[in-house]
Amino acid sequence: MRRRITRSRAGILCAVLVMATFVGFQLTSLTGRDSPDSKNYLSYALRLSGESRASATAQAIDYTCVDEADRPLVRECVRKLTASTAYWTRHGNTSGMTGPFLNSRFMAIYEARPGYPLLLVPFIAVFGLVLGVWLAGVTVALAGSLFVLATLRAAGANWAAALCGQILYLTLPTGAIAMLPMADGLTLACTAAVALGCTLTLNGERRTAGTALVTGGLLVAFLARYSQALLLAGALAAAFAGLARYRKRRNRPPRPALDLFVLCGGLALAMQLTTYVLGWPSGYDSAQDLLTHHYQRPDVPDPWPRFLTAEGTFWSAWTDHQLKEPLLLITLALAACSTLRRPTYLGLLAAATAAGGVLNQAGHPNLDMLAGQRLIVLVWFLPVLTIPLLLTARPGRN
Structure with missing residues (x-):
């Protein structure tokens, strides 16, 4: 007797097909995605794998330089980075889990981000550096897409709507950024897990x-990029406080929104306390990093006026850039249409998550990263979680 293909089975098969297609496209490039920060994470992971600091630094340099088109350029890339690490070693960067790619104060930012290096360790141990890093990227990208689908x-x-959300997650910058050999992919997957957790809690199921x-996602994100996790937890707490108040004013039970406010707010406070106790870089350090070119110049006595000026300059330039390349603006307009047409708590959740991305970008108003999507990447959760609702007629739960 032929087994009947139910909608659920068909949906699962389609989700698997979407993931297989994504992996197929990613096979075209196992390397070539690294940014200037990638070598910091990779050297950390190699140190955790048992390599000496010198060996970990050398392997991270080789990974960074391997994509140069011809051999002389590869040698020149290796020579420059090796000379740079020797320079910073002579100038005091003599310890730590990351390679001495810059001064110790700047590298302390990456020393405080063990989450992604810890994720890489088993992949590197089994598959080697190049394939292991690629597989780790694929894993977190697919995990994030599945969390979006489940949300x-x-x-x-x-x-159909859920699959649309999965496809949007993988094809918009969230998918490309998740594949970078950096902490962002893990942070994105954790954020998607938090969105699922909030949804399950708000609709009263499980x-x-x-x-x-929610707890696990925020804690792992904290280990990956603590500043982004803190901002996300704070944004979610504010959103759920507003939702609980809205429900109470309309004589509706404020729970479970109130429970999520307490949970996210408590985690935000715990994160802030932990960073203070451990002495991890703070917002003040971020401002000094921007104004002193990664602490290579003397600290600015009062950084905030200049930092606020940089904010205004950045957002003006950012707006101009978005008008020239309006993909984000178009998707946000569609997200707004979807949310206004079908207002649900999912729209509030997506907006709060997007706010976490905006706040993260506001903490780093660096014009050199104007064209990048990485720091503000959480803003893409707004279209990813709301545009698919245009494809469903089922009523949302408020």
Whole structure:
């Protein structure tokens, strides 16, 4: 007797096909995605794998330089980076888990981000550096897409809408950034897990699992990029405080929004306390980093006026850039249409997540990164989680 293909089975098969297609496209480039920060994470991971600092630094340099088109350029790239690490070693950067790619104060930022290097360790141990880093990127990208799909399904979206969300996650900058050999992919996957946890809690189904996902997702994100996790937790706490107040004023039970406010707010406070106790770089350090070219010039006595001026300059230039390349503006307009047409708590959740990305970018108003999407990447959760709702007629839960 032929087994009937149900909608759920068909949806699962389609989700697998989407993921297989994504992996197929990623096979075209196993390397070539690194940024100037990648070598910091890779040297950290290699140190955790048991390599000496010198060996970890050399391997991270080789990974960075391997994509140069011809051999002389590769040698020149290796020579420059090796000379740079020797220079910073002579100038006091003689210890730590990361390679001495810059001064110790700047490298302390990456020393405080063990999450992604820890993720890389088993991949590197089994598959080697190049393939291991690529597979780690694929893993976190696919995990994030599955969390998005599950979030939409939990929010009442049909399979077509949920698959649309998965496809948007993988094809918009979230997918490309998730594949970078940096902490952002892990942070994105954790954010998607938090979105699922919040959804499960808000709709009253499997609240224990929802609480576990929110807590686990934010804590792992904290280990990956603590500043982004802190901002995300704060933005979510503010959103759920507003939702709880809204419900109470309309004589509706404020829980579970109130529970999520307490959870996210408590985690934000715990994160802030932890960073203070451990002495990790703070917002003040971020401002000095921007104004002193990675601490290579003397500290600015009062950085905030100049930092605020940099904010105004950055956002003006950022707006001009978006008008010239309006993909984000177009998707945000579609997200707004979807949210206004079908206002649900998922829109609030997506907006709060996007706010976390905007706040992260506001903490780093660097014109050199104007064309990049990495620091503000969480803003893409707004279209990813709301545009698919245009494809479903099922009522959302408020």
